[in-house]
Amino acid sequence: MGCCHPAKTLEVETTEKVTKIQRSSKALVLTPGDFVSIKVEPITGDYVFEDVLGYGAFGEVRKAYHKISKSERAIKSIDISNCKEEDIQKLLKEVSILKLLDHPNIIRIFEVYRSLTKLYIVTEICTGGELFHRIKHMKKFSENQAAKYMLEIISAVMHCHQRGVVHRDLKPENLLFTSKNPDAKLKLIDFGTSALFDKTKKMKGIIGTYFYMAPEVISGNYDEKCDVWSLGVILYILLSGNLPFSGSTDEEIISKIQNAPVSFTRSTWNSVSEEAKTLIMKMLKKVPETRISIEDVFSSQWLKSRSRGNLPxxxxxxxxxxxxxxxxxxxxxxxxxxxxxxxxxxxxxxxxxxxxxxxxxxxxxxxxxxxxxxxxxxxxxxxxxxxxxxxxxxxxxxxxxxxxxxxxxxxxxxxxxxxxxxxxxxxxxxxxxxxxxxxxxxxxxxxxxxxxxxxxxxxxxxxxDTNCDGYIDFDEFLNYVSKRK
Structure with missing residues (x-):
């Protein structure tokens, strides 16, 4: 994964270079996803429901207070009273995928509750609203600000791809700010249409939102590079305030995606650098084999030079x-x-x-x-x-x-x-x-x-279990967990 090659002589003490460090067989093998469980007990025993944050295709999202940790979280409530078990398992696919991911710009999942009529998915709360709303308010962003946002989004999507996950519905509505602070970070959400992919096989089925959909998705034969196209559309919007391919009907939008060239003729593009336009063109190549890879987008000169913020x-x-x-x-x-x-x-x-x-x-x-x-x-x-x-x-x-x-x-x-x-x-x-x-x-x-x-x-x-009763009481737990080397 590393891409850095220090030029000077290596002075760090190390053993022979290896790509993977073997762990002791005695070690407990754990990932954050292992802590995410599906519970059947009443959710009200652990949470106090508060304000409604929004509504989605499957139900509402509410702010909630976790009684033990005293923290605020978001809970998506989905009505499953009329769902078949196979449909419920499709809903739980989003949970399975989120359990695979561990990244600062991807929404964190805590737990899931299931009753006879409801499915509750508990995640971290983001109070800053959608990137979509900031675009509507700002109209367009400077190249530096757009690059900062894109760096976070691209890193999140790279992590997804590295874990074998393709998002398939990247759009400003699925990017939330952690807070209303101007410097708040973005979190990628809504993995309901995401999927695990195999690099040796193409995916089928038209999934996503037309405005952001790659031509090959419309054709029903695509791979993870469809996400790069969607990222290109997002970058185009950030820099201009407009969609690259719009229309009054789905048919018109599809026709433009498949046939129309990317246009930079609006006056809003006059102040945008050629480097930014060139990168967008590479991301919106209609033939996926000629489209830039997400790794090359991340390492592009425009993104690196424009996303520099304060010195670390x-x-x-x-x-x-x-x-x-x-x-x-x-x-x-x-x-x-x-x-x-x-x-x-x-x-x-x-x-x-x-x-x-x-x-x-x-x-x-x-x-x-x-x-x-x-x-x-x-x-x-x-x-x-x-x-x-x-x-x-x-x-x-x-x-x-x-x-x-x-x-x-x-x-x-x-x-x-x-x-x-x-x-x-x-x-x-x-x-x-x-x-x-x-x-x-x-x-x-x-x-x-x-x-x-x-x-x-x-x-x-x-x-x-120091008193040998077969259980761990709190004092035993505290003493053991609090030991220091």
């Missing part, structure tokens, strides 16, 4: 790299609980500065820090780390990279994130029957993971 906080970056270099948990349970806190219990607003540094280190923008990228970052500040050891300590899913949540787990301010109060909240969530102690089944239910984790969970119980 060098002192803070060094501080985080040192945290990463010295991160080590005392036990399997401690690491799992820390990961759970980051993925399930903390508001994303707490990670704003961490996200900026993560993006600085993630040079190729795929939402993961590779060994090569970590070497480059350490070398830049002349930091002496055992790179392979860092990856081994942080890499809970064993893919050989430091994913977004793994980075946060290692670099967050521990005294705040992993406080006694936060650990108590986790214990309350894990303790399903509210008897004040955790059983093996409750630990397994909370932490999930693959089938190979069963023996690890048994080992956790035996290590933490």
């Amino acid at each position: 906080d060098v002192e803070f970056e060094v501080e985080l790299l040192n945290k990463l270099g010295h991160f080590e948990t005392e036990s399997t349970l401690q690491h799992a609980v820390y990961s759970y806190i980051i993925s399930q219990m903390m508001d994303s607003s707490y990670f704003i500065k961490l996200n900026e540094i993560f993006s600085q280190i993630d040079k190729n923008g795929d939402g993961m820090i590779s060994r090569e990228e970590l070497v480059y970052a350490a070398l830049k500040f002349d930091l002496k780390f055992d790179i392979d050891q860092i990856i081994q300590r942080c890499d809970t899913d064993g893919n050989g990279y430091i994913n977004y949540s793994e980075f946060l787990t290692a670099t967050v301010e521990a005294s705040h994130a992993y406080s006694r109060e936060r650990v108590r909240q986790v214990f309350e969530v894990f303790d399903k029957n509210k008897d004040g102690k955790l059983s093996l089944d409750e630990i397994r239910s909370a932490l999930g993971g693959d089938a190979n984790n069963f023996t690890v969970f048994k080992q956790i119980i035996s290590e933490v």
Whole structure:
């Protein structure tokens, strides 16, 4: 994944270069998606519903208050009273796909509740509104502002593609701002039409919104490059305030998408650079084989030069790299609980500065820090780390990279994130029957993971259960989770 090649002599302590670090077989293999469960108990036991945020094709979205973590979240309510089981499984496909994704610019899913009549999908809340509404208000954006937005969106879509997911409905309505702050970040949402793809096979079926739909999707024979076309349409709109292919009927829109050239004749394009227009032309090539790749869009000169914001906080970056270099948990349970806190219990607003540094280190923008990228970052500040050891300590899913949540787990301010109060909240969530102690089944239910984790969970119980009653009470849980190296 890494794209950086330091020119000077490598001074970072490391073992033989490898593309994937093998984890110990004793390790608990976990991803943030493992913490996302489908619950059948009443959602009102855990949440207080508040204002309606909006309405979609399947139901309403409401703001809700999570009783234990005391945080605000968004809950999509879907009426399934008249749905067949196969239709419900199609709705749950969005959940399965969101569980695969772990990126600062992709909406985070927490959990799912299912009753006889409703399906509730709980995600992080974004209060800044749609990119679509900012476009309507601003009419158009400067190249620098457009590039900043596009950098975030493209990185999110690159991460999707890297995980084998094609979105298929990229549009400004599916991009939400985290807050109303002018510098708020974007989050990609609505994976209801997304799909897993196989690079050896083409996808079929007309999916998406016509204004943003690639010609090959209309023809019903396409691959993940259809997302690049949609991104090109979004960039065109950001810089001009207009759609590249519009019409009063679906037939007219389709005809223009398939046959009309991209036009820059409106006066609004007079102040836009040739570099931006050239990039748009490459993204809106009608033949997908000649269309620019998403990796080349991300590394394009226009995007890199125009998206530069304030200079990065060098002192803070060094501080985080040192945290990463010295991160080590005392036990399997401690690491799992820390990961759970980051993925399930903390508001994303707490990670704003961490996200900026993560993006600085993630040079190729795929939402993961590779060994090569970590070497480059350490070398830049002349930091002496055992790179392979860092990856081994942080890499809970064993893919050989430091994913977004793994980075946060290692670099967050521990005294705040992993406080006694936060650990108590986790214990309350894990303790399903509210008897004040955790059983093996409750630990397994909370932490999930693959089938190979069963023996690890048994080992956790035996290590933490100091009074040998077969359960973990809160004091045992707190003492074990709070240990420091």
